[in-house]
Amino acid sequence: xxxxxxxxxxxxxxxxxxxxxxxxxxxxxxxxxxxxxxxxxxxxxxxxxxxxxxxxxxxxxxxxxxxxxxxxxxxxxxxxxxxxxxxxxxxxxxxxxxxxxxxxxxxxxxxxxxxxxxxxxxxxxxxxxxxxxxxxxxxxxxxxxxxxxxxxxxxxxxxxxxxxxxxxxxxxxxxxxxxxxxxxxxxxxxxxxxxxxxxxxxxxxxxxxxxxxxxxxxxxxxxxxxxxxxxxxxxxxxxxxxxxxxxxxxxxxxxxxxxxxxxxxxxxxxxxxxxxxxxxxxxxxxxxxxxxxxxxxxxxxxxxxxxxxxxx
Amino acid sequence: xxxxxxxxxxxxxxxxxxxxxxxxxxxxxxxxxxxxxxxxxxxxxxxxxxxxxxxxxxxxxxxxxxxxxxxxxxxxxxxxxxxxxxxxxxxxxxxxxxxxxxxxxxxxxxxxxxxxxxxxxxxxxxxxxxxxxxxxxxxxxxxxxxxxxxxxxxxxxxxxxxxxxxxxxxxxxxxxxxxxxxxxxxxxxxxxxxxxxxxxxxxxxxxxxxxxxxxxxxxxxxxxxxxxxxxxxxxxxxxxxxxxxxxxxxxxxxxxxxxxxxxxxxxxxxxxxxxxxxxxxx
Numbered sequence: 001x002x003x004x005x006x007x008x009x010x011x012x013x014x015x016x017x018x019x020x021x022x023x024x025x026x027x028x029x030x031x032x033x034x035x036x037x038x039x040x041x042x043x044x045x046x047x048x049x050x051x052x053x054x055x056x057x058x059x060x061x062x063x064x065x066x067x068x069x070x071x072x073x074x075x076x077x078x079x080x081x082x083x084x085x086x087x088x089x090x091x092x093x094x095x096x097x098x099x100x101x102x103x104x105x106x107x108x109x110x111x112x113x114x115x116x117x118x119x120x121x122x123x124x125x126x127x128x129x130x131x132x133x134x135x136x137x138x139x140x141x142x143x144x145x146x147x148x149x150x151x152x153x154x155x156x157x158x159x160x161x162x163x164x165x166x167x168x169x170x171x172x173x174x175x176x177x178x179x180x181x182x183x184x185x186x187x188x189x190x191x192x193x194x195x196x197x198x199x200x201x202x203x204x205x206x207x208x209x210x211x212x213x214x215x216x217x218x219x220x221x222x223x224x225x226x227x228x229x230x231x232x233x234x235x236x237x238x239x240x241x242x243x244x245x246x247x248x249x250x251x252x253x254x255x256x257x258x259x260x261x262x263x264x265x266x267x268x269x270x271x272x273x274x275x276x277x278x279x280x281x282x283x284x285x286x287x288x289x290x291x292x293x294x295x296x297x298x299x300x301x302x303x304x305x306x307x308x309x310x311x312x
Numbered sequence: 313x314x315x316x317x318x319x320x321x322x323x324x325x326x327x328x329x330x331x332x333x334x335x336x337x338x339x340x341x342x343x344x345x346x347x348x349x350x351x352x353x354x355x356x357x358x359x360x361x362x363x364x365x366x367x368x369x370x371x372x373x374x375x376x377x378x379x380x381x382x383x384x385x386x387x388x389x390x391x392x393x394x395x396x397x398x399x400x401x402x403x404x405x406x407x408x409x410x411x412x413x414x415x416x417x418x419x420x421x422x423x424x425x426x427x428x429x430x431x432x433x434x435x436x437x438x439x440x441x442x443x444x445x446x447x448x449x450x451x452x453x454x455x456x457x458x459x460x461x462x463x464x465x466x467x468x469x470x471x472x473x474x475x476x477x478x479x480x481x482x483x484x485x486x487x488x489x490x491x492x493x494x495x496x497x498x499x500x501x502x503x504x505x506x507x508x509x510x511x512x513x514x515x516x517x518x519x520x521x522x523x524x525x526x527x528x529x530x531x532x533x534x535x536x537x538x539x540x541x542x543x544x545x546x547x548x549x550x551x552x553x554x555x556x557x558x559x560x561x562x563x564x565x566x567x568x569x570x571x572x573x574x575x576x577x578x579x580x581x582x583x584x585x586x587x588x589x590x591x592x593x594x
Contacts, residue, residue: 018415025416032407032470033422036429039437039463046440057443108329116330122580123337129520129572129583130341133542134565138344147347147558149360162358183340188587195588240431247526251546263435263527270439271531283436290433 044287051280058274070281079265080282084289087261090174091242094181098238099231101182102189109190110197128187136251139180143167170257177248177259185241189234196230197223236297240290262286341569348562355558369563378548378560382567384536385544389568392454392540393522396461401515404469405507411470412477423474426467437463438531445532452533457540460528465518472517475589476510513586516575523572541568 051070055063074080109120127135143150143166154160166172200223208218224231246263253259255268266286270279343360348369350362357363373382411419441460442451450456480503488498529543539547545564548557576583 021414022416025410025414026418028406028410028414029416029418029422032403032466033425035403035462036425036466039460039466040429040432043437043440043444044432046444047436050440050443105333108326108333112326112330113323116327118580120330120333121584122576123334125576125580125583126337126341126573128587129576130569131524131526131542131565131572133526133545134344134569135340137545137561137565138340138347141347141558141562142340142343146556147355147358149343149358152358153360180340183336187337191584191587237431244433244435246435247542250526250530263433266435266439267527267531270442276439276443279439283433283439286433287436290431294431 044284047280047283047287050276051284053277055277056273056275066277070277071285074278074281074285079260080262080285082258083260083262083265086174086259087243087245087263090178090181090245090261091239093178094185094242095235095239097178097182098186098189099235102186102193102234105186105190106193106197109194124187124190127184128191130184132184132247133251135180135184136248139176139183139248140167140252143176167253168257170259173253173257173259177245177252180248180252181242181245185238189238192230192234192237193227196227196234199230200226232297232301236294236301239293239297243290243293244286262289344562344565344569348559348566350559350562352556352559355556369559370567372560373564373567378557378564381536381544381548382541382560382564385539385541386568388454388457388536388538389523389540389542392457392461392538393519395454396458396465396522397515397519399458400462400465400469400518401473401511404466404473404514405511407470408473408477411474412480413482423471426470429463430467430471432463434464434527438527442531452535452538454538456532457525457528457538460532461522461525464521464525468521469514469518472514472586472589473510476514476586477507480506480510509582510586513579513582516579516583517586520572520575523568 052065052067053063054066054069105124109117109124112120142148145151145163145165145167148166150166151160151162151164155162164172166176204222204226205218208222213221244263245261246267249255249259249261249264250267255261255264260268262282263286266279266282269275269282273279346361347355349365349367350357351364351366351368354362354364372378407422410416411422437460445451445456450459482503484502484506485498488502489495493501524542525540526542529540530546533539533543536544541564545561548561548564
């Protein structure tokens with residue numbers, strides 16, 4: 001009963017009824033499809049077009065077609081590569097920590113007693129549902145030298161004192177940015193992993209237990225291999241999401257101390273400096289990065305998104 | 313899992329782990345709530361809790377100086393998020409119905425497109441829209457945000473609803489018709505009650521996403537005409553120029569978190585199933 005079955009049947013066999021069904025299908029699904037293309041494919045095409053011009057909004061008369069010059073400007077500038085570096089750093093650390101932490105959270109929820117389970121589910125959904133900007137402010141104020149409690153609570157740790165200015169240098173700023181990102185988005189990854197855990201057959205676990213496998217052995221030999229698809233999908237989504245990080249950086253540092261990420265660079269070129277041409281070039285490059293990451297994931301890790309999406 | 317089998321020791325460990333998870337999830341929220349009840353002089357006490365709990369910051373944003381800025385932003389956020397959610401849920405309902413029930417070529421194309429749109433970097437859409445919206449007069453208007461919000465809410469609505477609709481036992485509709493119900497009755501009495509929870513859950517998730525937006529909000533608005541709360545928070549200023557807006561921001565942050573918390577408390581089970589069904593399906 002799938003679209004491919006109908007197609008395999010050959011065109012001659014398609015009845016009027018099937019044809020009417022096809023038409024109805026597109027009438028119903030078409031509007032959503034068209035809207036999706038209009039709000040993404042069109043803007044990115046427009047961005048590509050505009051990226052070929054030297055164009056600043058404050059000086060519209062000087063607009064000039066310069067082929068790929070904007071890309072040359074961006075790609076030969078240290079600012080772009082530094083932003084890419086920071087973005088990759090944040091993405092790699094965030095996703096790595098979230099994978100472990102998210103898995104631990106999922107295990108706790110999976111094994112939690114039935115009385116505790118709804119409470120855990122509710123608690124874990126709060127960071128997921130809270131506005132990213134709100135979370136960024138909460139973390140910012142907690143570490144801020146003017147209003148934070150972190151310095152006074154953790155002054156016993158080496159390197160932290162009443163006067164530690166977390167947003168005064170690169171390493172500590174990035175640390176707080178990453179911490180807030182991890183807090184906010186780990187619940188999402190853990191819910192996906194929890195759904196994956198539920199698909200691991202319980203009798204396999206029991207069999208391994210009977211054969212004398214330790215907890216770690218069962219985790220590595222039974223649980224993880226059986227939920228590989230769920231893990232990969234969760235990682236892919238979080239990687240792409242982390243790579244687009246913007247809100248936390250905007251609220252906490254505005255890119256100060258070299259914490260500028262790629263999204264923030266695009267924002268600064270377009271909105272603050274009104275350099276439409278350069279901003280568009282950065283946007284297109286960011287888009288290409290995201291495409292590249294997706295391809296890498298799908299080719300390297302063989303993530304089958306279609307099956308993960310329930311479409312077989 | 314059979315809970316009787318667990319020894320008392322193991323049980324205690326799972327309780328501890330559960331409590332750790334709850335503290336992890338709620339601690340930053342508790343902090344921003346506590347911050348919102350501090351007096352301006354108290355903000356610098358460098359303690360977690362205020363010395364005196366006061367409502368001053370809420371007064372300031374709901375009835376005081378910051379009122380204009382906050383209440384208009386709140387109105388914009390509610391209006392724009394609800395309209396964007398409504399449009400995307402309606403479009404997605406038709407689309408998901410077709411995907412779940414009808415045979416037509418291109419199903420895979422639609423789902424793949426939804427996936428591609430979902431991973432699209434938002435900022436890449438902002439740059440061209442910023443210029444276009446200025447030229448055609450959509451800059452700093454409600455529609456100017458509602459339209460790009462669809463790029464956030466529509467793809468996830470399509471997935472989530474397709475996953476929900478695929479599980480509906482559609483044969484029940486025919487069964488009702490065999491039993492003498494008209495097509496309309498069968499649809500209204502059988503299919504609508506089965507489909508409503510999925511549509512409703514999708515609406516909640518889609519609302520969360522629209523409510524959370526910051527990139528579009530800060531890039532495509534310039535005044536109180538359309539600026540939503542997350543963007544407005546970044547523009548808060550203190551009561552006087554010597555005062556930090558910390559208290560006002562904390563209070564505003566708490567106010568916009570309340571609806572989210574209520575939705576989560578009421579519908580946690582549904583939200584979890586919606587999030588995971590859309591994403592992981594073996």
